Amino acid sequence: MHRHEARNLHYDLRIEAGGVLACWAVPKGFSYLPADKRLAVRTEDHPLEYESFEGSIPKGQYGAGTMRIWDAGTYEVRKAKGIAQALEKGELKLELRGRRLRGEWHLVRTRQEQGKNWLLFKARDRYAGSGSDLFAGADMSRAVQKPLPRRLTRMEAEAGEKPFDDPDWLFEPAFPGRRVLARVEDTQVSLQAGAEDLSGRLPAITKALAGVRARTALLDGILVALDSGGRPSEQALTQELEQGGAAGSTGSGVVLYLFDLLYAEDWDLRGLPLRERKAALRGLLPDSGRLQLLEPVAERGQALASAAGESGLAAIVAKRAGSAYRAGVSKDWLRIPVSAAPKGAKAEPARRRKAADALPVAISNPRKVYWPEQGYTKSDLVGYYDQVAGFLLPYLRDRPLHLYRWPDGVRGKSFYQKQLPEELLSQLATVDVARDGEEPVLYAMCNDRQALLTLVNSGSIDLHPWFSHQGSLDSPDWAVLDLDPKEAPFSSVIKIARQAGRLLRGLGLEPYLKTSGSTGLHVYLPLKPGYTFEQSRMFCEAVARLLVRDHADIATVERAVSRREGRVYIDFMQNRREQTVVPPYVVRPVEAASVSMPLEWDELETDFRLADFTLLTSPKRLERVGDLFRTALSRPQDLAPAIEALGRQL
Known part of the structure; x- marks a missing residue:
């Protein structure tokens, strides 16, 4: 099974049959729910060498785009003498033995499009259930x-x-x-x-x-x-x-x-x-x-x-x-x-207890309403950050921090703050961000739960860490493309994000995707140590300009809003020292109380909305899917081969 990012993302199911690979394009991927009947379009047979192919197919060639092996394994034909007979009959019942796909799956030919359209669905067996991956996205590479x-x-x-x-x-x-x-x-x-x-x-x-x-x-x-x-x-x-x-x-x-x-x-x-x-x-x-x-x-x-x-x-x-x-x-x-x-204290039943209890800071004005439309209070905000601190702190720790303070909620006055007042700064770890030869300049860092809740209690709804960390302030850990729609439709943002992911994977990189929590999407690359901000910015600029070259009708690198003409702004300029982009899991100071949420790339193919991820709903999602950015923390990437490959495309 290939994950194929061509003009549109789809999956290619390839079954060895008679010395070739019989192939189907599956636009919406796989579902373990037997009631989900997925379209599978029969395409031309491919040589067996395609079984192990991964990489980019150049523009202008058949199937142009990026291909990755999504799953692989063996199969066994059920209720037929062999694969040839099943194909001729137009009804395949296959026992799949992959890492993601297991159990019996059915492919049935329809009369639509001269028999090219088939239906793919899961049989009712012990594997039937929810999701598209039996192991719920777990990294099985070391199994x-x-x-x-x-x-x-x-x-x-x-x-x-x-x-x-x-x-x-x-x-x-x-x-x-x-x-x-x-x-x-x-x-x-x-x-x-x-x-x-x-x-x-x-x-x-x-x-x-x-x-x-x-x-x-x-x-x-x-x-x-x-x-x-x-x-x-x-x-x-x-x-x-x-x-x-x-x-x-x-x-x-x-x-x-x-x-x-x-x-x-x-x-x-x-x-x-x-x-x-x-x-x-x-x-x-x-x-x-x-x-x-x-x-x-x-x-x-x-x-x-x-x-x-x-x-x-x-x-x-x-x-x-x-x-x-x-x-x-x-x-x-x-x-x-x-x-x-x-003694004498009444213990709650274990089945009713929750782990979230006393906070390590005293909340000032806990009942102050921060989001009038929903009625969310300052206490609700602090409680959210207390719940997600374990997920958020790895993206804040040891980084200089800018605050965006909203002491009276999202409809009140707000202000950015880089250098904090002494009474607040004294409660936090600090880092000197001055360049060599300059007077010391102390910025706050957020290294633990108490620091996080102290900052939120001070009126900061979201937090803005640098791309670099203490001890290496001139070398970024991240390269980021900020896809900003302003007046562009969100469907254009999704399309550009999809193409950015496809392009970066074609360069041999593994990009990560999240919502901005406001109106757009962010594409992240974790970087190996040693690159300068200038190098990361130039790389992101080249990627942005290549995307604009191929999608000039919906994308631009024009900074002036008046000149964007309803196109998505691909912002690469944030890749500079002292610039910031909000990290995963922060709440944004917008009316929806939405959260900057990591996404699976395949979620771009669903009908998700930015407002789906809020202060109220996000903890449940985290319980279900965990931290989708977690592998980025341990898998920094080398830009050098990608820069060379990008040069060939330009």
Whole structure:
């Protein structure tokens, strides 16, 4: 399966048949929902060499654009003697075994367009569900293809001392219960608790595990039962196990909280970072009340510890987000005791507790309305930033910061501020941004949650960090194209963003996309150290001018609004020292209270609106998709080969 950015983005499904590749163009991609019938247009056969092709097809040639392998694997024909017979009949039932696409898929020829139009849809099997990627976008590149291990030693937590906050760690409540390894092999399910298999005593959970969206899987989790007060209880679990775990027995029944995925389908996932294993786990779980994903809390160990103590739990578990799954006791997992609630305090049921509790700053004027139309207050804004701090702080840390302060909300007066007053600056980490030989000039930085909430409490709705960081202020970490519509239709912004992504991928780069949170879109490139602002600006200018050359009817590099004539302004001038673009996840001072939100490139093909991502809705999206920019932080890119390739195009 190729992801093909030609005139329009589509996917090319290629099936080896009779010494060639039978091909279909799939404009809207794949869906695991059987009810979604996707158009698949039969195209000409391709030579087998196309199976491994990735790169750019020059303009003017057939299929001009950028092609990347989106998925690859093997297939087996169902209910036909072979692929030739199925093609002739016009009905293919294929068992696909890729990394993204698994299970049975159907291709059925229609009478439209002389039989060129086919319908592609998912069969109703164990893989059917939601999404277009079985593993929910997890980076599976480090997964190793090998048989399901017959024996395995669990990873165990080392004893920790006290709760802490750290953006590189995830935190989970340590529920009292029984740790189990759940093994799924087709219809066979086991629940291994040490030497004992509990599957026979827990038929409801065993049945739910049989519905996992994988033929083979190995999952790590803990069996939990709630007492009559809604709190996890080992006594309630023991009673449930003695009575067979059936619904309706004493307590509320047994639930299996799953927190790790060690193996799925053909792949050993133990070498993947924990955050990727959790993403894959989220994609495989069926909709079942008996199976629950144990959602971690990012960064905020102290808040979770406080909530856990009030709920009557004895400990939390801290896990390094980038850690592999290793046998035995590991320093990457820490079991940390928590303080119990004071005597006489009423503990809330665990199922109703949330981790967000006391803020590390006192909010001034918390009821002041910042967004009159929605009624959102200053307290709502501070609460949002408290929720997303773990996602936002990596894009702020160690960077000089400009503030855009709106002390009376979005309909009040506002002002930019680079050098903060002493009473505010004294509460923050600072960096001297003066050039050599100049008098010191101190700018604030936002390096932790308390600093973030202090700045928001001061009236700053969004934040504007530099493209460079402390210790390397003259060398940018990002190159950015700001697509500003002003009077242009947003459909033109989407088209230019799509073409920018296609062009940059054709140059061998991996661009990232986000909304501006206001009216446009931002295209980001993470840069390897050593480039100057002049080099990044010149590269972005060349890209912008190439886009304008090919799309002069809807794009311009004209800075004067009066001369843009309804075209999208491709702004490359922000790539300078001291210039800023808002980072991901900040709220913008606009009437919709919208958020600058990272996007999957394929989302450009959907009917999304900028107003879909707001102060209210964005935390839920982050719970679902995570930080789509996270790989940019660890994968800086080299511009030199791209500059050479760009020169050839110019």
